[in-house]
Amino acid sequence: MMNNKQVSALLNQLADLLELKGENPFKANAYRRAARAVENSRVALDELEKGPEELPGVGKGTAAAIRGIMETGRLEALDQLLEELPSGLPELMNIPGLGPKSIHLLNRELGVENKEQLEEALKQGKVRTLPGFGEKKEKKLLDGIQRMKRFTRHLLIHGLTVAETLRERLAEHPEVLQVEPAGSLRRMKETVKDIDLVVATKHPETVAETVVSMPEVIRVINQGSTKVSVLLRMGWEIQVDVRLVEPDQFISALHHFTGSKEHNVRFRQRAKEFGWKVSEYGIHDEDHEETFTFATEEEMYQKLQLPYIVPELREDRGEMDHQAEDLPQLIRAEDYRGDLHMHTRWSDGSASVREMALAARERGYEYIAITDHSRSLKVAGGLTPDDLKRQREEIDAVNEELDGITVLAGTEMDILPDGTLDFPDRVLKELDLVIASIHSGFKQDEETITQRVLNAVKNPYVHIVAHPTGRLLNRRDPYAIDLDRVFEAAAKTGTMLELNANPNRLDLNDRDLKRAKEAYGLNVTINTDAHSPEMMDFVRFGVATARRGWLEAGDVINTYSLEQLRQRLDYIRRNK
């Protein structure tokens, strides 16, 4: 059975191929819109009451196509196109400067079917004879073939570091009046393609010159009077887009450049209903030849009679269709009172229990849980039941010594490849907090892995399942797991699912968090999985991802007082 994500991927691929074939781009976009609706749907496709056409942007045609996928696993229109189009054509889209129109032309006029043939045609000087092509484009494409577009996006944490460096540097420039990061970075998306910066200045050319002459610049991608893009080497290669505007346009430009694209489109459509036109320069009233500029983004939303929407929600995942009172009061960093997943030198951490407790108290936390690995995770120095007893004594001593922080004795216990748990119930029941998680057998099939996790969820002593999909951003895909069944079981048993705040994980992700809350009413727990005191800083990414998942403080048990937390932990065990 295909899940929503797989169906969405097929529809997106169909859109790409339609465009390559030279079809109406609006038609391709219609499939993209449908693909997004499928991916963002809180309900699985086979459980939509009236079928796929319930989703916005899915009409008769696409609904039929989706039904076909659900029945046969194939998208017929896509299969046909794959048959019809040369298999090397789609990858040409990854050459910078080449789009569907040019590829179509190259294929039709020169018979180019892949990048090798394109290179040959370029070298033979055939390409420059085509309308719209010339010498410069020939050179640019030869260049571009060597340097296909990069696919690995940057971790948010790395993007934020680079952005902060650039922001500080530009802020010192005498002609720079204001500078702010925008784009996916400002929306705190888990990975970013590039760094987008908005600058207010009276002298854009001067600032642009400063940008392109920074020592880290490898290449100037383009440079005009209002925007400049450069490739930087900051330990690794990263693209930076700087948008330069007049001071009074700063807010409109920041809003535009923060996106997302899809949110911008909805925002602009909305403005058209008032007879206005939105661009990065403001909101323009065409009848009265008047352009409004703004002092705050709040005013921009107000102008369109919309509630203010924070950057993290600007993904067109429903935020434009809510009244002010229906938008969530998102969780804030200040709401967070304690971290329930961390490691010490007892396993693979770098600090002692006491050091972790002191660092947590320093952060203003009320409690933490020490959750070292269990015996089967030998590479991480997993603890035996005997170790746990001795560690409990150490934790008791730290609790005795320190005021203002409470340390819970816990474990991060392996869910073994055969689906059993690494400790028997009699060991677990002595612990204040039990986390279960998968660290092996990632390649097993969906049914096997789902059953392993369900075993843990149903165990009467397990409070939390950590990093439920096992993904490592840019490194390892999520293992095959049926999250809907896990969500259902979590709702029934009360077992919590984690949002692991490690910037390499952010697992559960924003979409799944939203679905877990809206379709299953789940609460979650945000934890850093810190292996050192500094790593507790990762909570920032956890809270940001929770906000992107539309979560409020009440949805996250780490906002509870110690008293409330203990009650919840008790409740989970009594309920099972």
Add this chain to the structure above:
DNA sequence: GCCGTTTTCGGCCCGACTGTTTTCAGTCG
């Protein structure tokens, strides 16, 4: 292909940069 408190047909967000062109198309953000 989808959609409709002015529409069941004719739009579908809007602008910058580049390279080609002598007024604009394609790509990208």
